[in-house]
């Protein structure tokens with residue numbers, strides 16, 4: 472991506488502030504929120520390839536899913552103890568009571584993303600993508616506080 476493409480991408484995703492926070496590494500909470508947003512954006516882009524209306528592009532799917540897998544690995548270090556107390560964080564305190572389970576779910580997200588990235592057709596990508604999407608939802612249900620605002 473060129474610089475202007477990055478800016479466009481960030482603006483379209485409403486990410487400008489988060490990206491700035493990410494680059495400046497304001498703290499683990501900002502970093503993980505920016506990383507999650509990026510994963511959300513990538514998943515949105517990738518969802519097109521689960522539809523027969525979009526010609527399957529194996530290289531693109533592999534790149535998108537590789538991005539999710541790498542972010543999953545990075546996210547593991549972005550939940551240090553004590554980083555859930557910020558009122559701006561939606562991280563549920565249960566994360567730190569069940570850190571091993573939480574980390575296992577992140578690892579599962581990464582391995583399912585890698586598996587989805589190895590598919591070569593809409594028909595094989597679709598179920599792999601849905602399995603990956605299910606890991607987002609099940610973790611959010613358990614460990615992400617509902618938005619109050």
Ligand code: HEC
Nearest residue numbers: 504507508510511560561562576577580606607610614615
């Ligand atoms: C292991 C648990 C876990 C998995 C798996 C997971 N998330 Fe999250 N996600 C969280 C938590 C916890 C937060 C809240 C972080 C915070 O506010 O500190 C979050 C926040 C988010 C946000 C909001 C970011 C923000 O602050 O604006 C998005 C978007 C998101 N996740 C997308 C996804 C997608 C898409 C997937 C699957 C590909 C996924 N997540 C998988 C735990 C998870």
